[in-house]
Amino acid sequence: MSPQTEKKIKSSFAAQAMMATLGARLTHISKGKVEISAPILPGSLQQHGFAHAALTFAIGDSAAGYAALSIMSDDHEVLTSEMKIHLLAPARGDLLVARGRVIKPGRRLVIVQADVHARTGTDEVHVALLTGTMVPVPAM
Amino acid sequence: MSPQTEKKIKSSFAAQAMMATLGARLTHISKGKVEISAPILPGSLQQHGFAHAALTFAIGDSAAGYAALSIMSDDHEVLTSEMKIHLLAPARGDLLVARGRVIKPGRRLVIVQADVHARTGTDEVHVALLTGTMVPVPAM
Amino acid sequence: MSPQTEKKIKSSFAAQAMMATLGARLTHISKGKVEISAPILPGSLQQHGFAHAALTFAIGDSAAGYAALSIMSDDHEVLTSEMKIHLLAPARGDLLVARGRVIKPGRRLVIVQADVHARTGTDEVHVALLTGTMVPVPAM
Amino acid sequence: MSPQTEKKIKSSFAAQAMMATLGARLTHISKGKVEISAPILPGSLQQHGFAHAALTFAIGDSAAGYAALSIMSDDHEVLTSEMKIHLLAPARGDLLVARGRVIKPGRRLVIVQADVHARTGTDEVHVALLTGTMVPVPAM
Numbered sequence: 174m175s176p177q178t179e180k181k182i183k184s185s186f187a188a189q190a191m192m193a194t195l196g197a198r199l200t201h202i203s204k205g206k207v208e209i210s211a212p213i214l215p216g217s218l219q220q221h222g223f224a225h226a227a228l229t230f231a232i233g234d235s236a237a238g239y240a241a242l243s244i245m246s247d248d249h250e251v252l253t254s255e256m257k258i259h260l261l262a263p264a265r266g267d268l269l270v271a272r273g274r275v276i277k278p279g280r281r282l283v284i285v286q287a288d289v290h291a292r293t294g295t296d297e298v299h300v301a302l303l304t305g306t307m308v309p310v311p312a313m
Numbered sequence: 314m315s316p317q318t319e320k321k322i323k324s325s326f327a328a329q330a331m332m333a334t335l336g337a338r339l340t341h342i343s344k345g346k347v348e349i350s351a352p353i354l355p356g357s358l359q360q361h362g363f364a365h366a367a368l369t370f371a372i373g374d375s376a377a378g379y380a381a382l383s384i385m386s387d388d389h390e391v392l393t394s395e396m397k398i399h400l401l402a403p404a405r406g407d408l409l410v411a412r413g414r415v416i417k418p419g420r421r422l423v424i425v426q427a428d429v430h431a432r433t434g435t436d437e438v439h440v441a442l443l444t445g446t447m448v449p450v451p452a453m
Numbered sequence: 454m455s456p457q458t459e460k461k462i463k464s465s466f467a468a469q470a471m472m473a474t475l476g477a478r479l480t481h482i483s484k485g486k487v488e489i490s491a492p493i494l495p496g497s498l499q500q501h502g503f504a505h506a507a508l509t510f511a512i513g514d515s516a517a518g519y520a521a522l523s524i525m526s527d528d529h530e531v532l533t534s535e536m537k538i539h540l541l542a543p544a545r546g547d548l549l550v551a552r553g554r555v556i557k558p559g560r561r562l563v564i565v566q567a568d569v570h571a572r573t574g575t576d577e578v579h580v581a582l583l584t585g586t587m588v589p590v591p592a593m
Numbered sequence: 594m595s596p597q598t599e600k601k602i603k604s605s606f607a608a609q610a611m612m613a614t615l616g617a618r619l620t621h622i623s624k625g626k627v628e629i630s631a632p633i634l635p636g637s638l639q640q641h642g643f644a645h646a647a648l649t650f651a652i653g654d655s656a657a658g659y660a661a662l663s664i665m666s667d668d669h670e671v672l673t674s675e676m677k678i679h680l681l682a683p684a685r686g687d688l689l690v691a692r693g694r695v696i697k698p699g700r701r702l703v704i705v706q707a708d709v710h711a712r713t714g715t716d717e718v719h720v721a722l723l724t725g726t727m728v729p730v731p732a733m
Contacts, residue, residue: 185360186360188359188360189358189359189360189365190355190356190357190358190359190365191356191357191358191359191365191367191368193356194334194356194357195367215330216330216331216333216334217330217331217334218329218330218331219328219329219330219331220325220326220328220329221453225329225330225331225371226370226371226374226393226396227331227335227367227368227370227371227374228331228367230366230367230370230371230374231365231366231367231370234366234367234370252400253366253400254399254400254562254586255397255398255399255400255535255564255586256366256397256398257395257396257397257398257537257677257724258395258396258397259394259395259696259697259704259724259726260392260393260394260395261696261697261704262697276679276681276722277679277681277682277719277722281561281588282534282562282588284535284679284681284722299697302696302697302704302706302724304677304679304722304724306534306535306586306679308561308562313361394702394726395675395704395726397537397584397677399556399557399564399584399586401556401557401564402557416539416541416582417539417541417542417579417582421701421728422674422702422728424539424541424582424675426582439557442556442557442564442584444537444539444582444584446539446674446675446726448701448702465640466640468639468640469638469639469640469645470635470636470637470638470639470645471636471637471638471639471645471647471648473636474614474636474637475647495610496610496611496613496614497610497611497614498609498610498611499608499609499610499611500605500606500608500609501733505609505610505611505651506650506651506654506673506676507611507615507647507648507650507651507654508611508647510646510647510650510651510654511645511646511647511650514646514647514650532680533646533680534679534680535677535678535679535680536646536677536678537675537676537677537678538675538676538677539674539675540672540673540674540675593641
């Protein structure tokens with residue numbers, strides 16, 4: 174991946190105010206694979222004290238989207254067209270880690286997937302699987 | 314819908330810290346239909362200045378979940394098992410309004426849908442469609 | 454809808470050998486709405502003697518696809534990119550009826566939905582809900 | 594996997610008339626993984642001469658369902674509750690091969706995935722990815 178692509182991803186991530194609200198950070202970028210991590214902040218909980226599905230969705234969708242962006246030419250951005258999330262287990266622990274990857278690249282559509290794990294110490298529990306469609310669009 | 318069910322939904326909503334973080338409010342409850350509204354706060358934006366998909370997901374998923382809860386016996390809660398969101402248009406405006414409804418009730422699974430509209434003055438634009446599966450579980 | 458569009462849909466349907474295998478017929482075409490019906494043939498059953506999910510999927514997906522095609526310019530075709538099906542009840546009866554419609558038209562993507570009902574006499578039971586993404590492509 | 598479980602899967606498969614209509618065969622069974630293969634019969638084509646999405650769906654959904662069944666106690670069956678299919682490439686070749694696997698087992702729900710490849714000689718092209726929810730039910 175070119176330094177320019179890496180810079181584009183970092184700039185885009187930094188421009189997402191929601192990522193700051195949720196305390197999310199870009200923790201890995203490579204060609205076709207992006208990782209985003211987030212603490213489970215008090216303001217990100219659901220009614221049982223676990224991480225809210227919206228946090229899991231937020232970082233899973235973004236990790237998948239940036240994985241798609243990492244394989245595109247630098248004059249393009251991506252938009253999520255649709256995303257399905259399976260919630261597999263309660264999201265509790267120190268940190269959520271979302272790892273996005275490209276299943277099928279394409280000029281018109283990029284099919285992506287992301288796994289989200291909840292980490293407690295060195296243990297990881299698989300809490301969500303996302304599968305979706307990203308649409309490349311000319312950069313604004 | 315019984316006053317007890319309405320109270321259960323309001324208590325559950327109030328216990329979701331994420332809803333407060335996003336500024337979301339319960340704006341309608343009836344049997345099988347629930348509406349949740351949220352302003353587009355500066356901290357809820359994505360990189361182009363529109364509402365983040367995670368905000369749209371958060372209120373759409375919750376509206377659908379509470380629609381399911383509104384038809385259940387009061388000793389049960391619901392968990393989202395899976396949810397698919399289609400993002401139909403940029404989410405910009407004064408307010409997002411999510412309306413959840415039950416497609417198919419069931420003892421083991423409840424199939425739900427939600428539409429999210431972005432409101433600007435009196436205009437509404439359809440920005441998302443969610444379809445998913447809720448699982449009734451005994452209340453904790 | 455122009456006679457040419459109607460003709461294009463009928464020709465495309467007639468060219469799908471799978472539709473003949475399943476005994477499916479086009480039973481309604483209008484702008485943005487298409488209905489396909491199929492008997493529950495002995496060769497279309499699953500292990501409990503109900504219609505197989507693949508039959509339900511086949512006519513739901515096609516009805517949704519042709520609904521998308523009905524609103525496109527005549528030099529385009531559509532391909533299904535992704536489709537989610539919820540199976541709501543056992544598919545038993547005289548006939549399955551799939552009704553497709555357009556949720557959101559677009560130049561690059563068309564978001565569609567279809568409902569499938571099982572008809573017994575004049576009764577209809579809602580057996581499936583499909584939601585998906587169609588991609589317009591230049592006609593071959 | 595016990596011989597009894599293997600027998601249960603083979604019996605269930607044999608009872609699906611649709612599988613015979615499509616020429617599908619069970620080509621591998623192990624604990625949590627099931628493979629189903631099907632030729633692309635003249636009666637299984639869509640309008641461009643490729644395998645119809647309903648064939649791809651049929652064997653992908655069944656492979657995923659039997660993968661779930663392979664890990665259940667022998668007094669249970671499974672039903673598909675919902676399934677999302679991404680169609681990744683035209684399905685052309687000698688044979689379609691669907692490989693189902695379990696993502697997350699559970700007493701109430703089993704989350705599954707399947708990949709479908711089109712084989713031409715020894716080449717395989719990834720033509721579909723399915724992700725869905727299976728529901729265990731007491732055997733009839």
